[in-house]
Amino acid sequence: MSEERIGFRWWAEAEPDRPAIVDAWGASLTYGELGAEVNRLTHGLRDVAGLHRGDTVACVMSNSIRMLTLYLAAMQSGVYLVNINYHLTAEEIAYIVDDCAAAVVVCSQKSAGQTAAAVAGRVPLFVDGAHPAARPFTDLTDGRRADLPAERPAGSLMLYTSGTTGRPKGVKRPLPEADADAGARTYKWLFDEYGMADACAVWLVSAPLYHSANLTPAAGTLHLGGRLVLMDGWTAEMFLETVARHGVTGTHMVPTQFHRLLRLPEAVREAADVGSLRAVLHGAAPCPRPVKERMLAWFGPVLYEYYGSTEVGTTIARPHEWLARPGTVGRPASISTLKIFDPEGNEVPSGVEGTVYMRQGADVVEYHNDPEKTRHARRDGLLTVGDLGYVDADGYLFLTGRSSDLIIVGGVNVYPAEIEAALLTHPQVADAGVVAAADPDLGEVPVAFVEAVPGPLDGAELRASIAAHCAGKLARVKCPARLHLVTGLPRDPNGKLYKARLSEDAVAVAADGASA
Template sequence: MPHPAITAETYPHKPAIIMGGSGEVVTYAELDERSNQAAQLFRSLGLKKGDHIGMMLVNCRQFLEICWGAQRAGLVFTPISTHLKRDETAYILENCGAKLFIASHALAAVAGEILALETSAIQHFYMVDGLADGYESWDDSIALQPAERIVDEANGVPMLYSSGTTGKPKGVFLPPPSDDVNAPHPLAGTLGAVFGFGEETVYLSPAPLYHAAPLHYNMMTLYQGGTTVVMEKFDAEAALALIEEHRATHSQWVPIMFVRMLKLPEEVRKRYDVSSMQFAIHAAAPCPVEVKEQMIAWWGEVIVEYYAASEGIGITIIDSANWLTHKGSVGPALVGAVHIVDDEGNELPPGEIGTVYFSGDQAQFNYHKEPGKTAEAFNERGWATTGDVGYVDRDGFLYLTDRKNFMIISGGVNIYPQEIENLLITHEKVADVAVFGIPNDEFGEEVKAVVQPMNWADATDEVAIEIMEWLRERISHIKLPRSLDFHQQLPRMDNGKLYKRHLVEEYRGAHRDLPKTGENDTPS
């Protein structure tokens, strides 16, 4: 089944895409026709197999139609975060060598700035759901194209960029699994075997499509003839309502979404029937144990977690039953083999913390135009890492501690912010939190906490002291933040990851006295 064309032949009127907010429906016949027209347009513009395009789109039906058109034309397509500014967007477009750029009208301001730069290889500019100077209408343009499949269909691939939480984003290129468009896709087989994806699947997609997991899950749902329900923007109660309305069977979340749903009033949570859900998959960030316990108690043992990366270096997976006996784990390896390695390159025994590596021939990625960074991801044994830190237990289950770059060294003691964040997020007055290290003349670094309160009225010294005292009862004094600040909104991406780098730069570059809301005892 190379494309939705097969489903379009069998079930032309079956919903392929349903937009959660507007209720707009795209049938398989329409998806097949529009993706064919997109591929025809790409060819008419001279784009050939292996050429790159860039997309900066809000969640909309055209997003997936364009992706399928690019897939059928053998293009490398790069979705770009809608939160990026001009320079960040321009860097990605320049780095990937995009020859065509498509933007949403809602992002017309940034799109106009990109057009004005005139420094990239972009030759064609299109806009969805509106027009702006220098941009052609995407919908009007494809409407003029024939709806037949192009004669030289080829397998295209997405090339997504790392989030850039610690530096410039890197393009992760994974070659297509096969040049044969009729060959089965291995990811579809994996999702079918592990998560039960198939033509009966109704997949709720609450996250932005420009992220790796939502993009792949949506594409694979459509590949297998299921229906995907795409939320224009995540809202906790709306997500529950859509599960009930469409009897969703599958979904993919990040932990902060669980937190938002759990912090809804009890009467709101009880209002919606979520019993149709068979697999509620989550990843992208570590999930606090208490949060996951509450989700399993609410939804049942349908919560499944995996650990992976855009680089495709390996996968671990854990279902609810195994997690309840290995709380905090992201599971044993499903693809590849897990190794924990110290700074000298020695493999560590169970229980000892080190850098997480995967071995196996599945790691075929390269960072686009970054051979040095690609080489840095592998050790001398050919094992690959993305810099996460953790340990394995004696059963081979992996536990993530944090990212190596986020570790705080205070008075010679290694402190992992994720542990502190996992506790703070469970406080009833905390909506979001970031913990990181800032300079300290005596200890090298000290622990800093920045909290986004549930209600801004709680951003007071009294509440800060309350939170610190609550935390003091639950964590070692060595790990207790020396100070806690409130921010109205933390720089968290929609895939659950924090741009912690922005906070670190703000505090380390401030050159000012930091408020001492709580006092940390001397590390020893």
């Protein structure tokens, strides 16, 4: 792909019949059709919705062609786009809409009810479907011009943190002083940095686009002329069928999806055609080493791991790097800076654990409407989200836990991630979460919540087996003091565990009780 042809609009002009997107229901757009629809929507956002540079659009949409056209239109309109998790309640949506001061809200049919209740007539609402309290999405496009706007200032995503431990916060960057074409070129770095440019030939979106980890490579694919395949909903069987049917070359996944794929019968896994995959990007949650080793044995050396967040830079662990240093999340990308600080603010040497601070380029990030949180997260020009880790002598980062998750058991620091990784190696454990519980003697103790798969053991026998399994892998102080069998854990679709919802009071535990 030539340097001159970066950006979806260049492909629309040069190869209008080139396939661009196919959605979960078989509807598709060529690049010519995509370019025309994005331009119509751009004109509509200005002429119908009355948006100006610096305004904010809130989007509560499921994976769809129209969600992608809204993203591309926003990125050539000089506005902020806030993608909101469509699983949120009306109250949660209302908080984000108000906090980001959205000038207009756009939603899918499936989220129209709670979005309309959240907006309550305070902000213009457009729905990709029909709702009595909203205008149809087509009001933004019908009758609009399909030509390229004369002015195309670059927009920006304003992403809200997941809110797993409290109210989500908007991560806001200054709008770029550039046009949309320059903005499009910034997405190319992802594939270049990872050394996986050929993976965007057919990119599968297998998780919600409201998460930046899924939207970023999807946007990069369109700017590089690849074909985008959308899933809306996910099962292991559906994923494998989609990969085989479309000849998928790349995708982004989370460890929860790996777990579910590995639970398929061996005969199903052996029959699956995954030979087209050239790169599987994964992150968003810690991946236990045994799980990744099994996935590498199945898919081959195509797993590219990253560590990062909405706020900070990125590290990269390419397949050969991870195989040489199992457990690493990689080294900083070329535009990222990484430092490890102790509690007193001193940078620590290699091999010493501390708090991970990072920055992407000269990025200046702030938490919207929360300068105090911004101030506390910064140090030496870098930002932290509270993760703990160390770097080895070659600069590879290894994560050890999260400071907010820390459990202090009789004065000993215990990190739930280590316990969860050990639990997940038990053959009947499908998912696990560990949190702190108060203890009159030790102050705090770890308590585990486990989702089990059918097998030879259940109830008390299964808990005893899991406890023995942990005892063989963990120091006694790290072993769960109690273990609850549950039907499922409160995770978002990107695999992040809502630890604030995980407690012995909040979770319905199995009737057969817990092991001590």
